Amino acid sequence: xxxxxxxxxxxxxxxxxxxxxxxxxxxxxxxxxxxxxxxxxxxxxxxxxxxxxxxxxxxxxxxxxxxxxxxxxxxxxxxxxxxxxxxxxxxxxxxxxxxxxxxxxxxxxxxxxxxxxxxxxxxxxxxxxxxxxxxxxxxxxxxxxxxxxxxxxxxxxxxxxxxxxxxxxxxxxxxxxxxxxxxxxxxxxxxxxxxxxxxxxxxxxxxxxxxxxxxxxxxxxxxxxxxxxxxxxxxxxxxxxxxxxxxxxxxxxxxxxxxxxxxxxxxxxxxxxxxxxxxxxxxxxxxxxxxxxxxxxxxxxxxxxxxxxxxxxxxxxxxxxxxxxxxxxxxxxxxxx
Amino acid sequence: xxxxxxxxxxxxxxxxxxxxxxxxxxxxxxxxxxxxxxxxxxxxxxxxxxxxxxxxxxxxxxxxxxxxxxxxxxxxxxxxxxxxxxxxxxxxxxxxxxxxxxxxxxxxxxxxxxxxxxxxxxxxxxxxxxxxxxxxxxxxxxxxxxxxxxxxxxxxxxxxxxxxxxxxxxxxxxxxxxxxxxxxxxxxxxxxxxxxxxxxxxxxxxxxxxxxxxxxxxxxxxxxxxxxxxxxxxxxxxxxxxxxxxxxxxxxxxxxxxxxxxxxxxxxxxxxxxxxxxxxxxxxxxxxxxxxxxxxxxxxxxxxxxxxxxxxxxxxxxxxxxxxxxxxxxxxxxxxx
Numbered sequence: 001x002x003x004x005x006x007x008x009x010x011x012x013x014x015x016x017x018x019x020x021x022x023x024x025x026x027x028x029x030x031x032x033x034x035x036x037x038x039x040x041x042x043x044x045x046x047x048x049x050x051x052x053x054x055x056x057x058x059x060x061x062x063x064x065x066x067x068x069x070x071x072x073x074x075x076x077x078x079x080x081x082x083x084x085x086x087x088x089x090x091x092x093x094x095x096x097x098x099x100x101x102x103x104x105x106x107x108x109x110x111x112x113x114x115x116x117x118x119x120x121x122x123x124x125x126x127x128x129x130x131x132x133x134x135x136x137x138x139x140x141x142x143x144x145x146x147x148x149x150x151x152x153x154x155x156x157x158x159x160x161x162x163x164x165x166x167x168x169x170x171x172x173x174x175x176x177x178x179x180x181x182x183x184x185x186x187x188x189x190x191x192x193x194x195x196x197x198x199x200x201x202x203x204x205x206x207x208x209x210x211x212x213x214x215x216x217x218x219x220x221x222x223x224x225x226x227x228x229x230x231x232x233x234x235x236x237x238x239x240x241x242x243x244x245x246x247x248x249x250x251x252x253x254x255x256x257x258x259x260x261x262x263x264x265x266x267x268x269x270x271x272x273x274x275x276x277x278x279x280x281x282x283x284x285x286x287x288x289x290x291x292x293x294x295x296x297x298x299x300x301x302x303x304x305x306x307x308x309x310x311x312x313x314x315x316x317x318x319x320x321x322x323x324x325x326x327x328x329x330x331x332x333x334x335x336x337x
Numbered sequence: 338x339x340x341x342x343x344x345x346x347x348x349x350x351x352x353x354x355x356x357x358x359x360x361x362x363x364x365x366x367x368x369x370x371x372x373x374x375x376x377x378x379x380x381x382x383x384x385x386x387x388x389x390x391x392x393x394x395x396x397x398x399x400x401x402x403x404x405x406x407x408x409x410x411x412x413x414x415x416x417x418x419x420x421x422x423x424x425x426x427x428x429x430x431x432x433x434x435x436x437x438x439x440x441x442x443x444x445x446x447x448x449x450x451x452x453x454x455x456x457x458x459x460x461x462x463x464x465x466x467x468x469x470x471x472x473x474x475x476x477x478x479x480x481x482x483x484x485x486x487x488x489x490x491x492x493x494x495x496x497x498x499x500x501x502x503x504x505x506x507x508x509x510x511x512x513x514x515x516x517x518x519x520x521x522x523x524x525x526x527x528x529x530x531x532x533x534x535x536x537x538x539x540x541x542x543x544x545x546x547x548x549x550x551x552x553x554x555x556x557x558x559x560x561x562x563x564x565x566x567x568x569x570x571x572x573x574x575x576x577x578x579x580x581x582x583x584x585x586x587x588x589x590x591x592x593x594x595x596x597x598x599x600x601x602x603x604x605x606x607x608x609x610x611x612x613x614x615x616x617x618x619x620x621x622x623x624x625x626x627x628x629x630x631x632x633x634x635x636x637x638x639x640x641x642x643x644x645x646x647x648x649x650x651x652x653x654x655x656x657x658x659x660x661x662x663x664x665x666x667x668x669x670x671x672x673x674x
Binding site: 006007008009010011012013014015016017018019020021022023024025026027030031052053054056057058059060061063064066067068069070073082083084086087088094096100103104106109112113115116118119120121122123279280281282284285287288290291292293294295301326327328 | 343344345346347348349350351352353354355356357358359360361362363364367368389390391393394395396397398400401403404405406407410419420421423424425431433437440441443446449450452453455456457458459460616617618619621622624625627628629630631632638663664665
């Protein structure tokens with residue numbers, strides 16, 4: 001066997017060992033390595049002293065982080081790169097470490113330990129423990145952890161919705177979670193009233209955030225399963241953010257019909273979604289997202305813009321438009337005629 | 338907070354979710370997706386039929402593999418890339434799927450679930466369950482799984498050792514595992530005799546491979562702990578492959594002294610190691626390897642060439658030289674004066 005004419009196996013082993021990248025980042029967040037460097041520690045010894053770990057271990061961790069682009073090393077001194085300075089140092093207002101730690105919890109990762117079974121079965125059975133199971137407590141932690149990551153999208157939605165409806169506006173915020181989408185609209189439009197739907201314990205997090213944002217007098221909650229609870233009607237805007245990707249297309253369309261009934265004529269539905277291109281392999285973040293749904297839900301997926309439009313039109317909406325964000329997600333808006 | 342002047346958080350999330358790459362590759366090997374494509378399946382439907390899984394699930398998996406460079410997709414049809422054709426299709430003589438699957442076993446990955454603790458403690462305590470613990474059964478599976486990956490290095494060692502010693506040659510193969518290093522020398526030099534050292538159940542795998550290579554009449558085994566077993570003496574070559582990185586530098590030097598005593602004057606010690614550059618962050622594979630040792634051993638590491646030379650010279654060796662391989666490892670040879 002001639003080995004010299006073969007391609008390099010680097011990509012195979014890099015992929016096999018990719019789980020170590022996740023673990024290294026998780027440990028660096030646990031030990032607050034990035035904040036230590038941001039605070040002036042540069043050598044392995046200095047970082048080790050601030051993080052309370054032996055120098056050899058910190059040197060190995062920081063070297064590893066340098067090989068994957070989260071630190072820069074020269075002459076034995078470590079520096080932050082712009083991305084780690086912005087998102088991984090607690091000194092940064094855009095710190096995402098709490099979100100990141102949540103995304104690495106065993107509960108979320110363990111679905112991937114059974115990925116082969118999920119693929120053979122085409123997903124996780126509805127009666128099994130799964131991410132969309134009723135009142136899964138992970139959604140409380142999700143609400144507390146994911147808000148920082150959703151702030152840019154919340155501003156994007158408010159830009160599109162609140163400013164064009166400066167008068168009285170009733171907003172239905174479905175699967176409100178942390179509540180940031182509705183709350184941001186309420187902050188922009190002093191005549192907006194929000195009705196937030198989610199499981200009862202999750203709504204406590206949303207209410208807490210509404211109080212923090214001083215919009216609690218215009219913030220109502222509606223506890224229960226979004227598929228069965230009575231939304232009421234006459235809404236000007238319905239937000240359905242990070243929700244549809246958990247379900248198969250017929251379920252999405254049926255759910256959009258329920259939203260359609262709750263809106264007043266001229267009312268708008270606003271989706272926040274991972275929207276891959278028609279090739280389904282670009283851009284990378286939306287294109288990779290379906291694997292998480294395959295591993296954790298009975299029939300979830302990421303839908304292309306054409307697929308989302310078809311769901312919306314089948315449910316009775318018109319004028320479907322998409323709006324890019326600085327994050328990897330897309331806002332899709334449609335109107336009830 | 339202006340989000341538009343910020344760097345992209347892509348590298349942060351790509352790193353967080355990197356564990357999904359490992360899982361996707363593991364499932365694709367389990368389901369034999371690459372062999373199905375190599376056998377002519379091109380569409381999601383065709384691949385799904387060969388792999389016995391629903392089309393939607395296979396489409397999601399193959400799209401994901403396309404986003405990470407292990408497949409190529411165009412017009413809805415999937416193709417292998419050179420790396421997946423060579424290393425991941427069972428039709429290829431260089432198939433590494435068995436090795437890959439072993440490297441993704443829970444036993445090996447679970448060390449990384451406790452990485453933060455290992456960093457705080459500077460490694461895994463010697464009395465805890467760890468990779469170098471006595472007679473860890475993982476080494477039997479290792480021996481069976483890792484041989485294909487070590488064939489190129491075995492030929493590299495034989496090129497350097499067997500041809501320059503065509504006469505009688507006694508070879509001590511320490512931590513022989515699958516035995517491929519000693520066996521390859523025995524195949525090249527009909528007067529070479531191998532003494533393989535490892536735990537008794539692992540040596541059964543090596544003996545089986547020696548029989549398969551028809552060198553069993555020149556193959557002896559010595560069962561036990563390499564640190565305490567009596568090697569005997571008068572060897573012309575001692576192989577210490579993928580071994581020293583499990584231990585701290587004083588332990589390595591002390592162990593090399595034991596090898597020195599077992600060699601005859603003029604005899605050579607041959608190390609196979611991950612050898613990073615002095616910057617310790619390049620090339621990537623050797624530079625990343627120490628994290629695995631931090632997660633799984635009390636004091637292991639990857640040593641630079643200067644560090645390996647110092648260990649060898651401190652143990653009494655001279656003429657230390659290094660030899661590149663087509664794989665990410667390096668051969669280091671030194672002589673007993």
